[in-house]
Amino acid sequence: MGYRVAVVGATGNVGREMLNILEEVKFPVEKIHAIASRKSIGQLVSFGDQNIACEDVEQFDFSKVDVVLMSVSGSFSKEWSPKIGAAGPIVIDNSSAWRMDPDVPLIVPEVNPDDVEWANRKNIIANPNCSTAQLVVALKPLHDRAKIKRVVVATYQSVSGAGKEGMDELWDQTKGVFVLGAPEPKKFPKQIAFNVIPFIGAFRDDGYTDEEAKMWDETHKMIDPAIKLTVTCVRVPVMVGHSEAVNIEFESPLDEDEAREILREAPGLIVIDKREPTGYITPKEAQGEFPVFVSRIRNDPTVENGLSMWVVADNLRKGAALNAVQIAELLHQRGLIRQKAIA
Structure with missing residues (x-):
């Protein structure tokens, strides 16, 4: 017997990717519902070989x-997630609304899976920021071995992180x-x-x-509040896939x-690290792939006990939709989804 699952925001980039994943x-789905705002009622989205009409x-x-x-x-989730959770289902939310709520677990299954055990406090689980998700997958196994003091990160974030409008703006510009010159920016503050x-x-x-603050706040909540973390977030003209110099x-x-061997053995990670012109990701x-990829692993001789590396993932997948589905799989494995009797 499968679960009855609803995807809210089913017409957006991440919502469609949730349905795909x-x-x-093969998550055990008995019945799938695509939920959207009133303007999208009846719009068709794909689930496998089915076309599903969006409901209000x-x-x-x-x-x-x-x-x-x-x-x-985030504002929509603030209004709706408590209502939905009170109605019975477990809510896995991809917005920033609940990430730092002390009664809501913030989860990346490879990093802090046991936190799902207290999801019943509000019946809400938060998905981290897309850049944080891939970062913590790479940091956690190294922290477990040698304890991280400080991290400096520069991100190279794709336009899909800003939604369909961001992708359209890069394409049009x-x-x-x-031809006639790039159109004026609308979604981004400057030409992308x-x-x-x-x-x-x-x-x-x-x-x-x-x-930038989301990345250190969420890393502190999921791994260790003692880690010192400084970040510069940069938008780059890439359609899909976030990269990070760490x-x-x-x-x-x-x-x-x-470090290379630890990362090779860690869940959710693939190391591609050869010192040749194409030996990195x-x-x-990474587009369309599930794992977080790590390349360019090297000692940093300018500090005691330092390493540098390059971390890449599909932000629509591990950074958003895939992580949400993996949380649902984790709940299923631990028997934490309360199924309703079918009327």
Whole structure:
């Protein structure tokens, strides 16, 4: 017997990817519901070989489903996730709304799977920021071995992290450059085609952005609040796939060879690290893939016990939809999904 599953925000990039991955991993689905806003009622989305018509979130009875995957704005989730959780199903939310709530577990299954055990406090589980998700998968096994003191990260984040509007803007500007000139930016503050933008989110008083703050706050919650972490988030003209240049300082010695072996054995990771012109991963190769990829692992001689590495993942998958489905799989494996009797 499978579960009755609803995907809220089913017409967006991540919502569609959630539907694709549920089918791809053969999650036990008895009945699937695609839920969207009123303007999308009746719009068809794919689930395997089925076409499903979107239903209205305002009219849908959430008490008849077991699991709800949410890919919506933070404000929408703030309003709806508690209502849905109170109706019975477990909510796995991809927005930033609940990540730092002390009564809501923030989970990457390879990093802190045991935290699902207290999801019943609010019946909500939070998915981390896309850049954090891939970072913590790479950091956790190294932290377990040598204890991380400090991390310096520069991200190279694709436009799909800003949704379909971001992808459309890169596409339109790229075409425009070769014809009549790039159209004025709308989604991003400056031209993204043939450019990079060292600003994602909104500035805080300390000069960092909220996107950068999410990465250290979420890493502290999932791994260790003692880790010192500083971040510069950069938007780059790549459609799908986030990359990160990561520099780590450990409390005890850990050389590149041992780090490479630890990462090779760690769940959810693939190491591609040959010292030749094509011996590393790029976001193009990571697109459509499940794992987090690590390359360019090397000692940093400028600090005691230092390493540098390159971390890449498909942000629509491990950074969002895949992680949400993996959380659902974890709940299933531990018998934590309360199924309703079918009327």
